[in-house]
Amino acid sequence: MKLLRLQGFPILQQLYLEERLLRATTHNWCLINQGTNPPAIVVGISGKPEKLLDVKAVLQDNIPVIRRFSGGGTVIVDTDTVFVTLICRRDAVTLPDLYPRPIMEWTEHLYLPAFQTVPRFHLLEHDYVLGDKKFGGNAQSIIKDRFLHHTSFLWDYQDFRMAYLKLPQRAPTYRLARPHSDFICRLKDYMPSREAFADYIVKAFERQFCLQEISLDEVEKTQPSSVPHITSTQIFTTADLQQSIMPLIVKG
Amino acid sequence: MALRSLAGRAAVVFRLRCAPSSLAFSSHSPFSTAVVLDDLKYAKTHEWVRVEGDCGVVGITHHAQEELGDVVFVDLPEVGRQVAKGESFGVVESVKAASDIYSPISGEVVAVNSELADSPALVNKGPFDEGWIMKVKLEDNEEVCSLLGAEKYRQLLGVSTH
Numbered sequence: 001m002k003l004l005r006l007q008g009f010p011i012l013q014q015l016y017l018e019e020r021l022l023r024a025t026t027h028n029w030c031l032i033n034q035g036t037n038p039p040a041i042v043v044g045i046s047g048k049p050e051k052l053l054d055v056k057a058v059l060q061d062n063i064p065v066i067r068r069f070s071g072g073g074t075v076i077v078d079t080d081t082v083f084v085t086l087i088c089r090r091d092a093v094t095l096p097d098l099y100p101r102p103i104m105e106w107t108e109h110l111y112l113p114a115f116q117t118v119p120r121f122h123l124l125e126h127d128y129v130l131g132d133k134k135f136g137g138n139a140q141s142i143i144k145d146r147f148l149h150h151t152s153f154l155w156d157y158q159d160f161r162m163a164y165l166k167l168p169q170r171a172p173t174y175r176l177a178r179p180h181s182d183f184i185c186r187l188k189d190y191m192p193s194r195e196a197f198a199d200y201i202v203k204a205f206e207r208q209f210c211l212q213e214i215s216l217d218e219v220e221k222t223q224p225s226s227v228p229h230i231t232s233t234q235i236f237t238t239a240d241l242q243q244s245i246m247p248l249i250v251k252g
Numbered sequence: 253m254a255l256r257s258l259a260g261r262a263a264v265v266f267r268l269r270c271a272p273s274s275l276a277f278s279s280h281s282p283f284s285t286a287v288v289l290d291d292l293k294y295a296k297t298h299e300w301v302r303v304e305g306d307c308g309v310v311g312i313t314h315h316a317q318e319e320l321g322d323v324v325f326v327d328l329p330e331v332g333r334q335v336a337k338g339e340s341f342g343v344v345e346s347v348k349a350a351s352d353i354y355s356p357i358s359g360e361v362v363a364v365n366s367e368l369a370d371s372p373a374l375v376n377k378g379p380f381d382e383g384w385i386m387k388v389k390l391e392d393n394e395e396v397c398s399l400l401g402a403e404k405y406r407q408l409l410g411v412s413t414h
Binding site: 044045046069070071072073097099100101103104126138139140141142143144170230232 | 297319320321324325327340343345346347348349350351352354
């Protein structure tokens with residue numbers, strides 16, 4: 001498995017890269033990105049900004065909104081987010097078929113050693129939690145014989161940024177209508193440092209994979225972006241966002 | 253409910269004995285009890301085709317919808333688009349995952365199931381009927397013949413016929 005470590009890599013570029021590595025390469029990959037700047041909101045493949053966000057506030061504060069190619073919900077990411085992505089071939093995992101639930105359960109076991117020092121880490125419904133508090137959002141993209149599983153871990157977060165996100169219509173049962181502040185927790189309260197967290201993850205993954213570190217330059221040389229592939233990642237323009245709330249403004 | 257009556261028909265046709273509670277696929281049981289209809293052809297990637305005249309109606313199988321979980325979004329292809337056998341033509345979202353779906357046949361998309369835009373759960377409720385995804389004008393009938401028949405698909409799934 002090739003390991004790519006990044007620092008502050010913009011999330012839009014990361015998503016473009018991930019989609020390319022999933023669809024246009026045959027290798028197994030692990031990406032770890034420490035933070036992204038500027039802050040951005042990332043919705044899932046079917047995400048509608050008008051249903052998920054306070055679009056007026058997002059427009060006012062000029063926060064980029066990105067639709068990613070994987071499923072799942074909405075996250076707001078910034079320099080305090082730690083991104084970890086796995087891209088695997090079918091033969092890299094002992095699963096009879098590539099479906100969401102078995103993949104999630106496989107990742108729980110993969111991550112478990114990284115959280116040995118942290119109480120009550122487990123998979124609850126489809127989230128990684130400590131007890132009943134979520135500390136990372138995850139999502140998957142599954143294609144023939146390959147899959148991608150990515151997680152945005154909340155090393156820390158700013159409450160005021162969470163205010164851009166509406167309470168989702170589809171929420172896990174264990175959320176119990178709690179506001180964001182009661183539903184999520186900060187990983188920094190449980191880990192000595194971000195670097196230590198990244199090292200714990202690498203050591204955990206080394207139990208199942210032989211990791212070979214690779215630089216972004218080498219990735220660009222050996223897996224060029226010119227190879228054609230399906231690209232679903234997109235950034236919403238200001239016009240897109242304004243249009244998304246037009247029916248609501250007209251109604252109001 | 254629709255699935256139960258469908259299963260009942262399938263059970264009569266194929267002499268499957270399955271209680272309603274056993275319709276759910278269990279990854280721990282040696283045999284799947286997924287519903288498989290005799291009049292369809294199947295791809296190894298778990299899509300089905302029903303031939304209607306010079307068109308093929310395409311959807312995902314009962315096994316696939318069960319394994320995917322609650323479907324919350326179907327990315328439908330555009331009418332008029334050319335699809336090729338074995339290539340991705342859309343995406344189904346469920347349980348935080350976006351899963352590619354693959355066309356079992358080649359041709360022009362002549363219709364899509366627009367009901368899925370507001371009711372993606374139709375794929376779970378009626379994967380072989382109301383959950384159909386697209387209709388394709390068949391380019392090559394041989395492609396249909398090369399797909400799996402019901403018996404071969406059952407073998408692929410390990411569906412018990414006892």
